[in-house]
Amino acid sequence: MDLAIRALILYAFVFVLTRVVGRRELSSLQPFDLILLIVLGDSIQQGLTQDDYSVTGALIVVGMIAILQVATSYLSFRVPRLRPILDGLPIVVVEDGKPIRKNLHRERISVEELTEEMRLQQIASLDEVQWAVLETSGSISFIKKNDS
């Protein structure tokens, strides 16, 4: 029982944390971010199972996390009103070649970061972009102008 409750609490904490730290932080994996991710996983594991090395313990924890993950995604699918809370909403960051600064500021994205992302998608200039949308996953999708 203890392990299941621990899994529930830590799942909820990590879920809330990933929703509040900002999606860009989670989508861009720089080497430092990768190390942080490993450290985070290790810290959670210690609090989750502590000194329980049993297969039963692992089954309880993995099973509980699987149930919570499916329940979250089912809720998001079945209850549209919960979707913005569980998954977030996209944000338009460029319109007609012009960055929307207040939206970029809100998500802590600099114009340099935006143009870097743009170059990764083989777009040379913001003038070519009709729409850029920060998706709920943290990636930025670019839609080019029809004439470019």
Add this chain to the structure above:
Amino acid sequence: MAEPPDAIDLGRDRDLQGRRKDVWVRRSLLALAALVPILALFNLFGQRPATSKASVPAATLSVYAPTRLRGGLLWEGRFHITAHQEIKNAILVLSSSWAEGMSINTIEPGPSNEASDNGKLEFTLGHIPANRSFILYMQFQVNPTNVGHRSRSTSLFDGETKLATVHQKVTIFP
């Protein structure tokens, strides 16, 4: 103006109508998450030790141990007896909550006798001359399922005579 991509609502996703408060909800939750380590700095979740003392004309008993612990932690309890007068047969009696849900890794120096006094742990330390000290070290580890509040007490006896008692409240966090 070009048509926005499908499923993009310009009012909601560009002008952020109805989403102004989202950023404050996010910041508040982040502040809440940051509050945990800040409170930890102030020893709210342990395990900084503190000294509790009981002093009588015959002796002073000091217990130096953390009163806030977390599951799995290794910690030390230090029992310092200062004899102001000769103690012929010092006996330290620890309430059962010292041992309940804890691993006792070591007791140094080893008592000359260990016994149970109605569920309490009784350690016979022997003779302590006047104006001398005796320090007993105990190393513990918290059982991860041992969560909650409890009271613990430590008493010093000279044979059958109780000299001093230290009471502490302990909180164990999951």
